[in-house]
Amino acid sequence: MIDLIAFIPRAIGQSVPLLYGCTGEIITEKSGNLNLGIPGVMYVGAISGVIGAFAYEQATKGGNFIPALGIAIPLLCSLVGSLLMGLLYCFLTVTLRANQNVTGLAMTTFGVGFGNFFGGSLIKLSGSDVPTISLSKTSNCFSASLPFADNLGWFGKIFLSYGFLAYIAFILAIYAGFALKKTRIGLHLRAVGENPGTADAAGIDVSRYKYFATCIGCMVAGLGGLYYVMDYASGIWSNDAFGDRGWLAIALVIFCIWKPGIGILASILFGGLYIIYLYIPAGIDHMELKELYKMIPYVVTMIVLVITSMRNKRDNQPPASLGIPYFREER
């Protein structure tokens, strides 16, 4: 039987990057931009944080490592890195009206390459003498949980054992859900995504909304990468370790029908599916079965995609102008 008290915290830990990616992509898609560059953005977010943390740890080798700065520097670097990616995407798709799918795929190629390149070459480029990128000091700051969490038994383990970025992920998702549904900005944003022509006629600055939504979405997604490397992977960067979580995050957006609140549950479910192969017994001489179990999240995603499309309810549709560039003079 699966040991739930060990399983749930790991599943939630896995779900956080997915949730960040999913929330970010929902905000982006609500503006009518389908950003397939999210996997790349998450890599850039992660590696930018790593570069910042690496520089700071190298600079403070002699001692005086200030935890507040240890958190602030990587966080800021990560946000700036993913913001730049967002600006690039917006410049190409909104200002230059390029095809969103191709731009997104190019961003993913670029971002993953960027992450792996700096992850693999950072030590050589900075000329330092450490064998691997292991940011234990920074990671300790990021993964610090409440001091009394250990004393609370299973409750502490399941609810209180995470670093602060995990809680921010959930708060952001809830807030994004609220903002999209209840605020004026959210209303305008949805109008831009549904029908930019009408939104424009109503005096909403379509390009500005697209820029802001996409850039904020990218910054949120980038935090997912940062969380993964600093908290989940204990500050150790290894190339391609982040894997396909970015793509799963994009799939989650459809799964949770563009509602960040449902995204929380969906990402926890997928976080669990992502590691469930570790908990299904396969036997020592049938290690190959583990590889088949790793397929589960993707197969489930396919099934979910098919089922949501079969039901095809009016409420569950993507923003109507998703993927289509807006050109005022073409209305």
Place this chain on the structure above:
Amino acid sequence: MKTRKSEPLFHIVKRKDMPFGKQVMVRAIAIVAALIVCSVITIITTKMNPLAIFSAVIQGAFGSTRKMWITFQDTSILLIIALALTPAFKMKFWNIGGEGQVLIGGLGAAACMILIGDKVPDPVLILIMLVAAVGLGALWGAIPAIFKAVWNTNETLCTLMMNYIAIQIVAFFTILWEVPKGSGKIGIINQNTNAGWLLQVGNKYLLTILIAILITVGMFVYLKYTKHGYEVSVVGESEMTARYAGIHSGAVIIRTMIISGGLCGLAGFLLVGSIHHTITTTLAGGEGFTAVMVSWLAHFNPIAMIGASLLIVFLSNGAAQISQNCGLNQSFGDIITGIIIFFIIGCEFFIRYRVVFRAKKGAIPAPVTGEAVFGGGPGDESAVKEIKEEEGNDND
């Protein structure tokens, strides 16, 4: 509501067809600009001088006869995959599952080599491999197509998920067939008997290149001169039009994806049967995604795809050489590819649109104040002047 105080600095107008020569020029400028940015980045990261970078790229792509052949072979594989994806894209079916279709095709070929390699004569074996590879690739393409045709399921994510399913299936069989046990890889298949290895035409690279040329010509004819190609275009332009024209768009989608996936499977067959003689989960090596961009950059024109894939392979092989020379990570090539593509994507804007700047002189104010100062309407002299200046800008 805000009202604009003055006319915006510039506005954007759609162009009618730009002459072909000018289009080529815009793209050439974009590529040169991209190369400059790439070399600046290379200089910063490697501290090489520009000349050394240039020679290293040439060295990496065409440095020796072998490297030259490999560059052409890699180009051919990328080209085949790009060609395979093209009919799907023309139909606006975003097949980003090339990776998985290639991989599963390769697995089909490898499975035949391993399981029946010593049981049937070589020509029969190769035929069976071909059928298995193309068939599996086609199946991998058909599954998302059926979902799309019947329930309008999002094909981008479906094809993507099929990639990962293919990767896990290959990982499963890799452990099942690993040689030696516990090594985690299959190794060269039939090293002693060479059963299932494709014939060498001239040298071991030429066969792939010839097949790529054949498929290029075939795809060009298929898209341009056949009824199928016409139906693909119509479905891509508008599904409604297709319906009125009596085209069953669901059937076209499934048929086209079978062709698309089948050709990807063929690429997998070549990779396993002719090039690597083994299978790993990274057989396709990201080409399935790169091919998407190649196909799009070439505007779905098979002939232009030759140039686009050669450019990308040339640069990434060159970048690989640079990173090898400097002991850097080989993902450097992906960064370079990304930058090149950003620039080419960006330059399309200047082909499709033109920017019209606000007339420069202060004498031509915005309409509101214009009326106040000149008391004139649209027929005002200054307005006429403005129009003339705009026309002048046309020739830029």
